[in-house]
Amino acid sequence: MGKFWAILFLLVPILGVGLFVVAADGTGWLMRHWFPEDVSEYGHRIDELFMVILWLTGAVFVATELCLVWFMLRYDRAKNTEPVKFTHGSHTLEVVWTVLPAATLLFIAIYQMNVWADTKVREPMVPGLTVEVTGRQFEWRLRYPGEDGKFDTPDDIYHVNDLHIPVGEDILVKLKSQDVLHSFFLPNLRVKQDAVPGMEIPVWFKAKKNGAYDIVCAELCGWGHYKMRGRLTVQSKPDFEKWLKELRVEGQRTQSEATEDSETEE
Amino acid sequence: MSTTAEGFHTHGDAHVGHAEPSFISKYVFSLDHKVIGLQFLFSTLIWFLIGGLLALGIRWQLAWPWSKLPIVGEWLFSAEGGQMPPEFYTMLFTMHATVMIFFVIIPILAGAFGNFLIPLMIGADDMAFPTLNMLSYWFMWPAFLCIGGSFFVDGGAAAAGWTSYPTLSVVQEAAPGSHMGQTLWLVGVTFVGISSMMGSINYMTTIITMRAPGMTMFRLPLTIWAMFITAVLQAFALPVLTAAGFMQVMDRLVGTGFFVPDGNIVNNSVAAAGGGQPLLWQHLFWFYSHPAVYIMILPAMGMVSDIIACFARKPIFGYKPMVYSISGIAGLGFVVWGHHMFVSGMNPYLGMTFMTATMMIALPSAIKVFNWLGTLWGGRIVFTTAMLFAISFVSMFIIGGLSGIFMAATPVDIFIHDTYFIVAHFHYVLFSGTAMAVFGAIYFWFPKMFGRMMNEFWGKIHFFLTFIFLNGTFFPMHILGVVGFPRRLADPYHYQEFEPLLEMNQFMTFCAIGMVAAQAIFVVNFFGSIFFGKRCGRNPWGCNGLEWSAPSPPGHGNFDFQPVVYRGPYEYGDPEVEADYYPQIQPPPEEEPG
Secondary structure, three states, X not given: OHHHHHHHHHHHHHHHHHHHHHHHHOOOOOOOOOOOXXXXXXXXXXXXXXXXXXXXXXXXXXXXXXXXXXXXXXXXXXXXXXXXXXXXXXXHHHHHHHHHHHHHHHHHHHHOHHXXXXXXXXXXXXXXXXXXXXXXXXXXXXXXXXXXXXXXXXXXXXXXXXXEEEOOOOXXXXXXXXXXXXXXXXXXXXXXXXXXXXXXXXXXXXXXXOEEEEXXXXXXXXXXXXXXXXXXXXXXXXXXXXXXXHHHHHHHHHHHHHHHHHHHHO | OOOHHHHHHHHHOOOOOOOOOOHHHHHHOOOOHHHHHHHHHHHHHHHHHHHHHHHHHHHHHHHXXXXXXXXXXXXXXXXXXXXXXXXXXXXXXXXHHHHHHHHHHHHHHHHHHHHHHHHHHHOOOOOOOHHHHHHHHHOHHHHHHHHHHHOOOOOOOOOOOOOOOOOOOOOXXXXXXXXXXXXXXXXXXXXXXXXXXXXXXXXXXXHHHOOOOOOOXXXXXXXXXXXXXXXXXXXXXXXXHHHHHHHHHHHHHOOOOOOOOOOOEEOOEEOOOOXXXXXXXXXXXXXXXXXXXXXXXXXXXXXXXXXXXXXXXXXXXXXXXXXXXXXXXXXHOOOOHHHHOOOXXXXXXXXXXXXXHHHHHHHHHHHHHHHHHHHHOOOOEOOOHHHHHHXXXXXXXXXXXXXXXXXXXXXXHHXXXXXXXXXXXXXXXXXXXXXXXXHHHHHHHHHHHHOEOOOHHHHHHHHHHHHHHHHHHHOHHHHHHHHOOEOOOOOHHHOHHHHHHHHHHHHHHHHHHHHHHHHHHHHHHHHHHHHHOOEOOXXXXXXXXXXXXXOOOOOOOOOOOOOOOOOOOOOOOOOOOOOOOOOOOOOOXXXXXX
């Protein structure tokens, strides 16, 4: 029976690695299930880091699982009559398998610090566009500064769920929440940041390709959490300017209509 | 075993002469650590079933969203035509996690196995404080009633996630489950905490003061070391959770503002209190709950070490490094809580500190895996059901341990945080790891608990099916995570990116149903064996530990002799003796009379 169980455990590394290979490559009729398309400037650095860790852990995974299977086959009591190796351990081995993983882990820790610093610490000094995003059950409220480039002035432009940004520029999002925790997740830009009530958290990114992408809420925010979906449209600078202008005009129109309405009511 | 006869009468006198205890004091309000351990075991196994059924509800919604829930749908959601509403889904995953963590894993490890094994394995007649021990079980009942009852209150049970993050959990208008259900949740968890605290004080005292003669600290089985360190972790971490829980209850009922900031607007109504910080809760919660992660794995690691050494018929490889790594995990466990908060809005500089500490905590876990492999190397492996579960613990823990490194890497965590990658990770550690170890431990110590053997054939079928189905359920979650599939979404498929993942989710749900169904074999085997299992002697597996020299099942006071310990618990295959094991109580040959 030892052989049977060893084969069962052998399936773990085989199918485990197999699933990752198929998912990453998508051979034949099997679909590719891997990272969503990366359209950000630094996203590839996160993906590369993931791959570095995947290769390292993959090697350790295969090696240790194969060891386990080999020992199960080789040292099955039903097939061995010689006495066991009566040993309580090996100081040398303990040192080896303490120092090697420690060095590897420390390497990973230091290797990634720069990516972390670029994505979360080194805020861009002069962003091309600043926009305020406020999470609210269950929508994303957006606010663009008007022509004056400043918030909290009468020409601020408001919008909901439909975030447009110009391509190739540093975007700075001032992330807020009005009620509960939300998380501003842009899968295609490898951006994720919780929105916390009472805090204004800076988030920055740069998109390098035009298109429409998802804004996902990634932190539980109540019963409607699943439908708190926004759209991100990346477009050329002129298109963006045009869109923003239309939005501004429309905003002024609805505002004046609202005033007219209230006037007629009076 | 020549020492056995003498100790018996002097020691036994303390117990002989009592009147036969009544049924109530023997089985209900018992002071006997073994009965209390079994009470914990039965209660937690029932909750295990409930938690598993809640998980099936989650899996159903992810495979066939908004379709009629079979069997219970019509009865639960007659207004919605039998389909689950989204607020029910948020309640499901909140309560699945709550039940599994607070009512199953923590109490089954510390409460059931800790209680049953500690006095037996160190050669004591009972715990240091038997009454406190009894209370630690009975304080679980208010928790059972609070959390069980919360399903039936207005608005339903808590639905703010098992992490109960404010302000969703604090502001009553924020979610249907944030009414009475959330308050009951907080009170229930506090009772679990009180119970754990009573247990942990008892375990520490017992292990330090009541070891049999000759049982030095470095002759303790690794199970006991793990239980000891776990008790220390609980004693230091729990007060923080209790305090935080009280603060949240105050915020909810009295109107304090620990966790709610100024001008917070939910459902168009401005919160009255303010000035608080939602992140404060996250820090306090994870200061407990990260050590709790180790509370949920260390005892399993200890028990697996004992099972592997016994069925490899070989001493454990690197006993002292094993002890040091358990202690190392416990020490580092207190300085890594921030890795749950990399994208929470915490100062990003802190993220770097927590990342480095988190990377380092992978090290003791790696050392333990290598030592288990070293134990198997050159052994003579006996493939019992208990051993298969123990080996699968090692195999699965490798996956769960390695996937943790991805999340520890802060930039990678930005993408995979709150996706199914983390769900895969902790299910590999907690189900494929701890729950498999618990099954192994049940098969292993069942003869000691009930004096009968469990059926090995059905045990192996149970193992085979569970092993296949758990991997079918949990392994594809890694891939979902790489695609960015977020957790806790009632319907992820209206995001274009995640739509193609529906089929994979259906496959996982089939596996999950299979996994729960396979547990029927275990239930039948377990209860059948209690009554009809093959009777066994004191030491059916040929083990060295002290518990195997006591009768099966041990009577009141455990040992019918005074155990004296001559060596560590892992001297299997010592050439000094003829048998392939060398019990801790067996005197060395030169002292053998004649």
